[in-house]
Amino acid sequence: MRTIIETMAGRLAGVPGVVGVLLGGSRARGEHRPESDWDLGVYYRGALDLDALRESAGPGVEVAGPGGWGPWVNGGAWLTVDGLGQVDWILRDLDRVDRVWADCREGRYEVGTQAGHPLGFWSPCYPGELALGRVLADPTGELAARQGEFAHYPEPLRDALTGGSWEAGFLLAGAAKGAARGDTLYVSLCLARAVGVLVQALFAADRRWCLNEKGALAVAETLPGAPAGFGPRARALLAAPGDGPAALTATVAAARALVEDTEAALKAS
Structure with a gap:
């Protein structure tokens, strides 16, 4: 299997504009299951x-060019x-990866x-993938050079993302109003986003x-900075936020407690 994927990567690296190819996802981390996909990051520059690329994919395979799938997974x-x-x-514009990395080093995302x-x-997913x-x-060693540099997590980015946990509390302030109206969709969206921000x-x-x-x-629940019971508490919030003002309000209150405990743990880390 490895020989097949490496042969494919070498063929892709020969496409004009392609700089290099990276195996990502669970396969790269050794966390895959037998049915897991093979994710190949195809890094390109310019035209x-x-x-x-379509010829390399073979007949009947649709290839979406830059922008065909959206602004980030493009x-x-x-x-x-x-x-x-x-x-x-998965196409990756290497020049854009470099711009994102420069932002991360300055604490911007x-x-x-x-x-x-x-x-x-x-x-930050861009440098993280590499x-x-x-x-x-x-062929030119550009991916390896960046991989070595990106292995060092920028402290300004750490400060920005941990500081960004304030959004979770802000979301729950809005969720409390939605809970009073019995607005399950709005509360559920706020809860999911809040948990995501904390993660x-x-x-x-x-x-x-x-x-x-x-x-x-x-x-996230296994990380040393996570508060006690972070995973089970988060899953309980997301699994059954409730139906009606009383149940939703109780869920939002539990979410507020989780946010407070997580922020305290983050400050102590």
């Missing part, structure tokens, strides 16, 4: 030869490969709307890259 392809199963090509990311796409991935094809803060406090929402809560 990308889409015709050559293009790629889904393939089914004999001997591997599902293989996802963005959260953008992106299909497939219900809590939004958090820009830091945690496995380089498969890198990001806990990852940052541990100087750990958080790549997306998948499995993030399960990791």
Whole structure:
């Protein structure tokens, strides 16, 4: 299997405009299951030869060019490969990755709307992917150089993301008003976003890259900075926020206690 994926990566690296190819996701971290997809980050710069990329994908495979999938996960392809199963090509503009890294080093980050990311796409994911991935094809050595640099989590970014936990409390202030109206949808959205913000803060406090929402809560609850019972308490909030003002109000109150405990733990970390 590894030979097949490495051969594919080498072929992709020969496409004009492609700088290198990185194996990401659970496969790169050794956390995969037999049915897990293979995620290939295809890093490019400038004009990308889409015709050559489509030829490499083979007949019948739709390849989305830059911007075709949205502003952050901006293009790629889904393939089914004999001997591997599902293989996802995900385009990454290397110049944009560098700009995001410069922002991270200054304590700046963005959260953008992106299909497939219900809590939004958090820009530090870009350097995080390179830091945690496995380089498969890198003719010029650019990916390896960045991987070494990105392995060091920026302290300004840590401060910004842990400080950003204030948003969780702000969301719950609005959720309390929605609870009084019995607005289950609004309260549920506020709760999910609040938990997501806390998870990001806990990852940052541990100087750990958080790549997306998948499995993030399960990791966050094990981190040394997490308050007691963080995971079970968060899951209880999200699993059954309630139906009607009384139940929703009680859930929001429990969420406030979790936010307060998490912020206290973050300050102590």
